[in-house]
Amino acid sequence: MSKAKNVLFIMADQLRWDYLSCYGATHIDTPNLDWLASQGMRFNKTYVQSPICGPSRMSFYTGRYTRSHGATWNGFPLRVGEPTLGDHLREAGAKCALVGKTHMLPDAEGMKRLGITPESTIGALVAQCGFEEYVRDDGENHTDCPMRRGEDYDRYLRENGMDGDNPWEEWANTAIGPDGEMCSGWMLENSGLPARVPKEHSESAWLTTRGIDFIEEQGDQPWLCHLSYIKPHWPYLAPAPYNDMYGPSDLPPVNRSDAERQTDHPLMQAWMDMRVNQTFSGEELRNIVAPVYMGLIKELDDQMGRLFAYLRDTGRMDDTMIVFCSDHGDNMGDHWMGEKDLFFDCSARIPLIVYDPRSEADATRGTSTDALVEAIDLTPTFLEFMGGEAKPHIIEGRSLSTLLHDTGDDWRTYAVSEYDYSTRAARKPLGLDQGDARLTMIFDGRWKYIHVEKMRPLLFDLQSDPDELVDLGNDPAHADQIERLAALHFDWARKHHTRITRSAGFIDMMSNKGEPPGVYIGVRNKEENEAMGRDLPPHVTR
Incomplete structure (x- = not known):
């Protein structure tokens, strides 16, 4: 292609894969994302490297497993010197910019130790996970959490007549009750009320506009724009008309069983006893919250329609790879759980749609694949698209071009996800040391094995039990599968995960000389x- 190669890397926050109609959902219609799938490839079995915002995103942004980059929980900074997508793309001559959320906290102690100030050119990139900041918006109460950014959206709201000490909190996350009272969006029973902010000024609408602004300002230099949306992540509050577009009758049936609630696994018992899971175990609150969650998804899809129309009208479809995904899902009452967490498909499996403008991808347009894909595969995909040199000694993912261009069948045979639950309340009643509060998922496309440190494993057969309702981890009849999958876990754990300063070619040269x-x-x-x-x-x- 003679034109510059660009990437629009779109990420939704906490979006379930099975709440998009292109993935078979019948309870909601998402025509604009369906259109993108018709122009590209839909990946059916994509798993994040951790089912929680921070560590998942750090794996997206580095192409590395969580055990490799070390940022295993929200608020755990990515250490100074960890190579990022932005570092790799700048070497390839491309700009790498942020419009929206990263959930990144800078390694302030490491920067201070090395004498790197946040105001310096290098310090600004380190503090923003390798991105050049165009707009930063983490979608949190930045008055109480000053490290979370949101001043750009606050300024925008004030410019449009929505003032206050914290406009995000007071307009985007506050509703007006039936008697004129101010109702917080944090309170789940208020979720069905319309947010004070009009739909044309919501975070999703504003971020779409800012993404378009960024694209319009770019010249000939290749660029990657990480357009990272806050929604449908909590607080579950939507502007009208999305707040009451759906009702309880529109919801898919909750996916759980009484047998799950009676599990003999101590971790699962402790997990279901946590407050957020007790809350979402009741039908009443799920019937309030889940329809609003759907409304936020519908709003996002409408904004995708506006964005895709702009790309078509300006010819950007010819020179821009478009990727749509989420950082994890939402349990939404399934398996007696709320929030994200753990490795059920409602949480650890995500939607992934890739539109590749290159002619080599023409044969796969409008198709889908069941190949096991990991979030870390996007960094090498973008680097390859930009003409950069492959770095398998650093980047642990694999470029998706092999699948997009249908050029080979040598692909991974299992996917890995990890979870550090040392900060979760479930650890305390189990009496676990924080170093033992960790889980690893090995999924081979049928069998999902979960290593639980200090306890027996969990095992699910998604062929006979696609809803993951029957834990076979204590069934002697499946000891052979547990042994086989445990061996895969051990094989993966023994690989080099931190030897990143010398390439394989350099090491071969050393051994030859x-x-x-x-x-x-x-x-x-x-x-x-x-x-x-x-x-x-x-x-x-x-």
Whole structure:
């Protein structure tokens, strides 16, 4: 292609894969994302590297597993020096910019130790996870959490007549009750009320506009724009008419069983006893919240329609790869749970749609694949698209071009996801040390095995039990599958995850050349040294 190659990397927050009609949902219609799927490829089995915002995003932004980059929980900074997508793309001559959320906190201690100030050019990139900040909006109460950014949206609301000490809280996250009272969007029973902010000024609408603004300002330099939406993440509050567009009768049946509630697994017992899961176990609140969750998804799809129309009208479809995904899902009452967490498909499996403008992708347009894809596959996909050099010693994912261009069948046989629950309340009643509060999922396309440190594993057969309602982890009849999958876990854990400063080619060169110049180990005499093609130091003769 003669034109610049650009990437529009769109991410929704907490969006379930099965709440899009292109993935078979019948309770909601998402025509604009369906259209994108018709122009590209839909990936049916995509798993995040951790089912929680921060560590999931850090894996997206580095192409590395959570055990490799170390930012295993929300608010755990990505350490200084960890290579990011932005670092790799700048080497390839492309700009890498942020419009929206990253959930990134800078490694302030590491920056201070190295003498890097946030105001410096390098410090600004380190503090923003490698992105050049165009707009930063984390969708949180930044008055109480000053490290979470949102001043750009606050300024926009004030410019449009919506003032206050914290406009995000007072307009986007507040509703007016039936008697004129101010109702907080944090309170789930208020979720069905319309947000004070009009739909044309909602966060989703504003971020779409800012994404378009960014694209319009770009010249000839290739760019990646990470357009990262806040919704449909909580607070579950939507502007009219999306707040009451759906009702309880529109909801899919909740996916859970009485047998799950009676589990003998101590971790699952403790997990279902946490407050958020107790809350979403009741039908009453689910019937209030889930329809609004659907309304937020519908609003997002409408904004995608506006964005895609702009890309078509301006010819950007010809030179821009478009990727749509989410950072994880939402349990929404399934398995007696709320929030995200754990490795059920409603949480750890995500939608992924990729439109590749290159002619090599024409044969796969409008198709789908069941290949096991991981979130870390996007970084090498973008780097390859931009013409950058592959870095398998750093980036642990694989470029999706093989699947997009249908050029081979050598693909991974299992996907991995990890979870550090040391900060979760469920750890305390179990008496677990924080170092043991960790889980690892190994999924081979049928069997989902979950290693639980200090406890027995969990096991689900998604062929006979696609709803993941029957834990087979304590069934002796499946001991062979547990042994096989545990071996895959051990195989993955033994791989190099932190040897990133030397490429495979460099290591091959070292092994071929032997010791470095001036070092002679185990050499018998001058003749043997010469036979090896090496010279003695000039001041000696033998």
